[in-house]
Amino acid sequence: MERQLISHLAHTDHPIAAPISEASLDRLLRRAKLAPGARVLDLGCGEAFWSVRLLELYGEATADGVDLSDAGFADARRHAERAGVADRLSLHHGSATEFAPAQPYDLVLCVGATHAFGGLTATLKAVRGLLRPGGLAVVGEGFWERPPGERLETEIGEYPDLPGTVAQAEAAGLRTVYAHVSELAEWDDYEWSWTGSLIDWATRNPGADGEAAMAAALEHREMWLEGYRGLLGFVTLLLRVV
Template sequence: MHRQLISHLAHADHPIAAPVSEANLIRLLTRAKLPSGARVLDLGCGEGAWLTRALDLYPEATADGVDISEEGLAAAAEAAARLGLGDRLRLHQTPADAFASAEPYELVLCVGATHAFGTLAETLDAVRRHLRPGGLALIGEGFWEGEPSKKLHDLLGTGPDDYADLAGTVARARDAGYATIYAHTSTRDEWDEYEWSWTGTLTRWALDHPGPDGDEAMAAADSHRDMWLNGYRDGLGFVTLLLRRTDQ
C-alpha cells in the first residue's frame, strides 16, 4: 500500500488532515474576509476539506486544489459535487512545488503540508509566487511546545532547527515577509481527536480487510500511535497562521 492510500484511509473519519476542528477551520476562513470573486489555492489539499468550506463561505469564490494523492483528489471531487460546488473547484494531481498558474490568488493555503516544500521559509517563498500583492496565506505548521528531547528528535527524524517554538514560528513568518493577522493554536482535545481518529480509523479498516493490505495498514496504525503516545504528544504543537504579505 502506498503512503497516499494509507493517509486517505486514515482520514476517512477526520477529513481535515490536521489537528483542527470544524469550528476552528470555519473561524480561520471567516477571518480571511475574502473579497467577492476571490481565487483560492490549496497546496496539498488532500480531500479538499478546507476548499469546500471556503467555497461554501464565499459563494463568489473559485478554487484550485493541488495534491499528489489520486484517492484524496477523488474524494475532494466527490465532496464538492455532493455539496453543489463542483463547478467552482478545479483539482490538479501534481506535486505542490511544481504547480503553476497564470493568475495569482487572494488566499493560498498549505495546512499540514509544508513538508512538500521543505522548511517553513521555503514554503512561504513558494506561496508568495502564487499570491497577489497584499494577499493572504493560511499556513499550518508544527512547533515545539518545549525543548525537544533527543528521543523526540530520533522518533520524528527531526533536527533542532526543523521547528521553532511558537514565538519563533511567528518570527520565521515575519522574516519571510509576512505579518500574522490571526492564528489558531490547536488544543490538546483537537490533537487527541485527530490522532485517535487517524489511528482508529485505519485500525478498523485493517481489521475489516484481513490479508497483506490489512497487515500493512495495521502496522502503519500501530507505528503512528506509538510515535504519538510515546513521542510527540505534548511535545509538538500545531499552529495555523493567517498571514498577509508585507513585501510588496
C-alpha cells in the same frame, strides 16, 4: 502500501486532515474576509476539505486544489457536489512545488504540507510567489511546546517553539493577522481518528495491505501516546503579504 494511500485511509473520519475542529476551522477561514470573486489555491489539498469549506463560506470564490496523490480526489468531488460548489473547484494531480498557474491567487492554503517544499521558510517563499500583492496565506505547521529531546526531534522533526515559528513566518515577508493554536482535545480527536480509522480499515481488509495498514497505525499510535503527545503543537497562521 503507498504512504499516500495510508494517509488517505487514516483521514477517512477526520477529513480536515489537521488537529483542528470544524468550529476552529470556520473561525479561521472567516477571518480571511475574502472579497467576491476571490481565487484560492490549496497546496497538498488531499480531499480538499478546506477548499470546499471556503467555497461554502465565500459564494463567489473559486478554488484550485493540487496534490501529488489523487487518492482523495473522488471523495473531494463527492463532498463538493454535496456542498453545491463542484462547479467552482478544480483539482490538479501533480506536485505542489511544480504547479505554475497563469494568474496569482488571493489566498493560498498549505496546511500540514510544508514538507513538500522542504520546510516552513521554503514554503512561504513559494507561497508568496503565488499570491497577488496584499494576498493572504493560511499555513499550518508544527512547533515544539517545550524541548522534545534528541530522539523525538530526530524522528518527528526539528521545529522551533511558537514564537520562533511566528518569527520564521514573518521573516519571509508576511505578517500574522490571525492564528489558531490547536488545543490538546483537538490533537486527541485527530490522533484517535487517524489511528482508529486505519485500524478499522485493516481489520476489515485482511491480507498484505491490511497488515501494512495495521503496522502503520500501531507505530504511529505508539509514537503519539508515548512520545509527542502534549509536546508537539500545531499552529495555523493567517498571513498577509507585506
